[in-house]
Amino acid sequence: MSTGTNRFMDEFARLMTDAAGAAQGMRKEVEQAFHAQAERWLNGLDVVRREEFDVVREMAVKALEENEALKARIETLEARLNSPATPTEG
Known part of the structure; x- marks a missing residue:
């Protein structure tokens, strides 16, 4: 029974690691898009x-x-x- 639990925990840990990596990637994409939009907006204000x-x-x-x-x-x-x-x- 302990092998099944270990396997489940390993799979769960891998899933959490993948989810954290995906969230980090999405955060970077959103941040880049925000910066690009903010720069376009500021350029329009002629600052x-x-x-x-x-x-x-x-x-x-x-x-x-x-x-x-x-x-x-x-x-x-x-x-x-x-x-x-x-x-x-x-």
Whole structure:
């Protein structure tokens, strides 16, 4: 009787293993289909990818820093022009 039980348990274990493998495969297929559909939907919204956003953000930060440096230079030059130590014409 124990051989029949062992055989039944072996068959049951194999069936469960096959079912788990099939479920894993289905999960991957559903996940891939979802990602493909989400990408199509996002492309329709005309949104940018994270990498593109990061590049533009870095460009904006650099431009802001350059603007701040130029502003400081202008203020220094204006201070020199307006200081009484500079000779005036006349």
